[in-house]
Amino acid sequence: MAEKQKKKKSKVIIVGGSIAGVSCAHALTSIGWQVVVIEKTAAPPTGSPTGAGLGLDPLAQMLITSWIANPHLLQHATLPLTIDRNQATDSSTKVSWTLTRDEECNFRAAHWADLHGLLYNALPPDIFLWGHQFISFSISEDKSYIKVKAKVLRNDKIVEIDGNLLVAADGCLSLIRQNFLPDLKLRYSRYCAWRGVLDFSGREDSETIEGIRKAYPDLGKCLYFDLGSKTHCVLYELPNKRLNWIFCVNQPEPEIKRNSVTMKVSEDMIDEMMKEAEKAWVPELVKVMKETKNPFLNAIYDCDPLRQIYWDNVVLIGDAAHPTTPHGLRSTNMSILDAAVLGKCLEKWGVENLHSALGEYQSIRVPVTSKQVLHSRKLGRIKQGLHLPNGKQFDPKKATSEDLKELQQKNMPFFTSVY
Known part of the structure; x- marks a missing residue:
């Protein structure tokens, strides 16, 4: 009793x-x-x-598999992200080069809804x-x-x-x-993120997909961070023939609804975003963005x-x-x-x-x-x-080995700690 x-x-x-x-x-x-x-x-x-893509670290993967009846379902619903790669792209020449490459990343990529x-x-x-x-x-x-x-x-x-x-x-x-x-007030980061997921099922051999795989050869197993001039882009593949991309743009704080940090976007806003993308990124990436249906815009906040x-x-x-x-x-x-x-x-x-x-x-x-x-x-x-608290700005062309080390996911505090 x-x-x-x-x-x-x-x-x-x-x-x-x-x-x-x-x-x-x-x-x-x-x-x-x-x-x-x-x-x-x-x-x-x-x-x-x-929603869009996300990356699951090894501990999160372990916890999820402990909660669901069939642990193999997580493997089927995700793709391995074994490489964490930071690269830079010169906006004028569109030439890219590797900044860091970690081949022991052990994340898995998932779509939010999945x-x-x-x-x-x-x-x-x-x-x-x-x-x-x-x-x-x-x-x-x-x-x-x-x-x-x-x-x-x-x-x-x-x-x-x-x-x-x-x-x-x-x-x-x-x-x-x-x-x-x-x-308590949220702190605006001074930039927003355009996000999109391109579904290329049935178009695996298209010029767009062949082009992006040539420009980003480790897609399917790699978490790409591509750094441009005062901007960066994230790119990785999701299960079921989808590509997830994020394009961050510095801008003043936008007006948003009280209950959301995601904004409705107009065709004019998307056109303007594409013009900015063409200035910063290789044509293969811009083509992926242009073919993505319903990209959306997040204002990026955190708080102390x-x-x-x-x-x-x-x-x-x-x-x-x-x-x-x-x-x-x-x-x-x-x-x-x-x-x-x-x-x-x-x-x-x-x-x-x-x-x-x-x-x-x-x-x-x-x-x-x-x-x-x-x-x-x-x-x-x-x-x-x-600008960082010390007044400096990161410049990929002048970065030291210590500067580059900070870009890697594995240097996140408590990255390998068990809860």
Whole structure:
């Protein structure tokens, strides 16, 4: 009877059904917690073209395979990225040369929707409340439970959900975080990223694909960072005949919607982007960009590391806890590790010692994510040719061996550490 009551009390409400939210659902269902996930989108994005590419580090791969019933599914849904290559391209001559090359990268490339579908399909579907928009929460006086209010978007009905723990997995613009840190402002990086995924299925022998493979011969196993004059581009292959590219452009902070860092783009904006791409990159890469349907634009933000990521019965994970720039391939990987560590801490302490569990989670993750956020920020500034704190700018033509070393993924703080 006591065991039944304990299980009944161990309930978590997760706000946000993206990678951080579904990872947290896996970590907590695996230790016997009752899980409810609130997500404002109407249905799971499985099989949709939503999102773009991402890279999974070895630890994230290990955790995902521990959560899904068939570990081989991760291998089928990803491609190996065994090479981390930084190169530079001269904008006037379009000649490229290698800056660094690491052949022991051990990442795997995935499309966001593929990874989300893999994780979602391995969970009980009845734990998800799709089409529910988070409104507010309240904590009981004795801190034993939390009540969350949400609106059912199809009929505007307000529902209340009780639990012991609220997990904010609601992204870098987290509404839950605003309750505790109302004055926190995200920091604009001074550049935006054009992103796109070219589906070349059925066109494997086209001039465009033959050309890009000749210009970037390690595609299919390589994470390319191509540095130009005050810009850089990322290129790698995804499963099912797709190419993922990111083109970063220095510009003043754009106007964005309050609840998104992704902007709607017009044909004129795309045309202007293509003109800039033609100035910076080899024709083969520009052709890939031109043939990509529906490229989109992200304003790149992070924030100075938070010292606190839990309050009473509320805890932050993923981008809600540590908004970061994308250059260290950290966002998804940090979200997965956050979920795993939170699960381990809750399993160790139990719901009856919830605050001890959250305190330990915070003490483990904050030192790691803080250094990784700041390192990713520095990587972005180096690769965009922006001034560093010491006043210098990275110049590929004048870079020393020490300068070049900073470009590599393996020099990310805690890169090989186990959680």
